[in-house]
Amino acid sequence: MDKISIIVPCYNEEKALPGFYRETADAVKDIEGAECEFIFVDDGSQDHTPDILESLSCMDDRCRYISFSRNFGKEAAMYAGLQNSSGDYCVFMDADLQHPPKLLKEMYRVVKTEGYDCCAGLREDRTGESKMRSLLSRAFYKIIKRICNLDMGDGKGDFRMMSRTMADSILELREYNRYMKGIFSFVGFDTKWIPFHNVERTAGETKWSFRSLMHYAVDGILSFSSAPATMAGTAGAVLILAAVLTAVCTALFSGSLNGITLLICLVLLLNGIQMFFISVLGQYVSKDYMESKKRPIYIVKKKRGFSELSGEHQAGCRAV
Ligand code: UDP
Ligand code: MG
Numbered sequence: 001m002d003k004i005s006i007i008v009p010c011y012n013e014e015k016a017l018p019g020f021y022r023e024t025a026d027a028v029k030d031i032e033g034a035e036c037e038f039i040f041v042d043d044g045s046q047d048h049t050p051d052i053l054e055s056l057s058c059m060d061d062r063c064r065y066i067s068f069s070r071n072f073g074k075e076a077a078m079y080a081g082l083q084n085s086s087g088d089y090c091v092f093m094d095a096d097l098q099h100p101p102k103l104l105k106e107m108y109r110v111v112k113t114e115g116y117d118c119c120a121g122l123r124e125d126r127t128g129e130s131k132m133r134s135l136l137s138r139a140f141y142k143i144i145k146r147i148c149n150l151d152m153g154d155g156k157g158d159f160r161m162m163s164r165t166m167a168d169s170i171l172e173l174r175e176y177n178r179y180m181k182g183i184f185s186f187v188g189f190d191t192k193w194i195p196f197h198n199v200e201r202t203a204g205e206t207k208w209s210f211r212s213l214m215h216y217a218v219d220g221i222l223s224f225s226s227a228p229a230t231m232a233g234t235a236g237a238v239l240i241l242a243a244v245l246t247a248v249c250t251a252l253f254s255g256s257l258n259g260i261t262l263l264i265c266l267v268l269l270l271n272g273i274q275m276f277f278i279s280v281l282g283q284y285v286s287k288d289y290m291e292s293k294k295r296p297i298y299i300v301k302k303k304r305g306f307s308e309l310s311g312e313h314q315a316g317c318r319a320v
Contacts, residue, residue, distance in 0.1 A: 002034040004108060004161070005087030009041050009077030013095040014048040015203035020095050021056055021063075027101035031108055034089070038063045039081045044071035074207075075178040078158065082167055091161040096201035099159040103196060107161040110192050117189035117301070120160035121196050128200030133213070140217045147227035150185035152220075160184070160191070165301065175223070175293040179216075182224040187299055226290075229282025232275050239272030 006024065010017065021038070028036045040053050042065060053065040066080055078092055089111055093099045103121060110119035126134040141154040158180055162170075169187045184191075208216075221228070247265045250257050257265070 002089060002108075002112070003087040004028070004031070004034050004036045004104070005039055005081075005085035005090045006036055006104075007039045007041070007078060007081030007085060007090060007092050008095050009043055009074045009081065009092075010045060010049050010053070010095045011043040011071060011074070011077075011207050012045045012047045012049060013204055014045075014052055016096045016201065017049065017052045017056075019202050020093075020097055021060075023097060024093070024101040024104075025060070027104055031105050033112070034108055036062060037085070037087060039085055040065040040095075041077040041081045042067040043074065043077040044068045074158075075180050078180055079171075079178060082171055085167065088164050089161050090164070090167045092158045094159070094201075096204060098199060098201055099157075100196055100199075103159075103194060104161070106194060110194070111161055111163060114192065115190070116192045117166045118160055118162040118184075118191040120184075120191050120193055121157065122193040123155040123157055123159075123198050124195045125198050127198045129198070132210075133208075136213065136217075140220075144217075144220060144225075147221065148182065148225040150182060150224060152181045152185050156181065156193070158184075162189070165189075169296070169299045172296050172299075173293070175295070177219055177223055179220040179223040182220060186224070186295070189301065226283060226286035229279050229286050231279075232282060233279030236272045236275030236277075236279055239268050239275060241272075243268035243272060 006028075008020070013020075017040075024038075038056075038060075040056070040063065042050050042053055044067075050065075050067050053063070053067070056063040057065055064084070066084060068077070068080070081092070082090060089108065091104065091107065093101070099121060107119040107121075110116050126137070129137075138154055141152065144152055166187060166189045169189075170183055173183055173186070243265045246261065246268065247257060250261045
């Protein structure tokens with residue numbers, strides 16, 4: 001019998017949690033061949049979320065919870081949930097029922113029988129979201145797709161069921177600033193996407209303010225790309241080129257450089273050189289920043305025929 005760990009980050013979700021538990025517990029009844037555990041992570045809620053989690057854990061022994069000392073953010077809650085999970089498969093779900101529980105059955109079927117390491121929900125639309133947020137999110141995903149060499153498209157969220165191997169490799173990434181969408185993409189593994197429609201959250205309010213979304217976007221870009229430092233270099237090169245072109249054109253067309261043109265060229269040139277070297281410095285700093293994360297150099301999906309085999313492989317070899 002497989003075990004599926006359902007990891008649910010919760011921040012002030014007293015209104016949404018009872019409905020979430022009811023619907024999800026109902027949906028997992030239909031899954032054959034697997035049992036479930038719920039791992040709720042109370043991310044420093046100030047409402048009655050901890051009390052609800054306490055009563056759920058008393059009522060149903062499949063429910064466990066962890067309470068943070070303060071609000072550390074959804075990414076930290078997902079990490080803690082994963083660290084404390086013991087399932088053969090793990091799935092992240094939001095507490096507000098925006099991730100449909102009825103997809104769990106299909107996700108399990110895909111990871112179990114189709115050979116995928118991960119089955120993820122692909123949100124097809126942004127129903128129930130403010131126009132401004134949709135616009136900014138779309139723009140952000142366009143930018144991040146261009147500048148980070150990773151697959152982080154719009155609609156590719158955290159709602160995904162993954163194998164233990166993939167979950168363990170996510171846990172190997174111990175960086176403090178965790179941008180989960182980037183991490184999923186960084187660790188790789190075969191993922192099947194199943195589309196679903198967005199719905200409004202069942203109860204409570206979104207925890208994202210404009211400011212926190214902006215922070216999240218900047219964190220995402222800085223965690224996985226040194227493009228901003230490269231951009232400074234490009235801007236520097238453009239300024240140097242502009243200085244040279246202005247000087248050459250003025251000299252060619254008017255025979256000499258007057259004081260004001262010379263001053264403009266000098267300002268452009270010096271600023272350009274400065275920006276260029278700031279960018280060089282930025283590249284070194286960003287390399288050091290990436291090194292400090294101590295990310296694994298590679299991630300192994302399967303290993304066979306080596307003397308130091310994992311338990312699973314050893315068992316496989318003995319059987320042969
Ligand atoms: N969440 C959390 N910590 C936070 C913010 C959010 O654990 O600091 C949880 C929240 O309780 C929910 C999930 O993350 O279960 C998604 O949050 P929300 O629905 O507010 O995000 P949205 O759907 O608007 O992107
Ligand atoms: Mg939500």
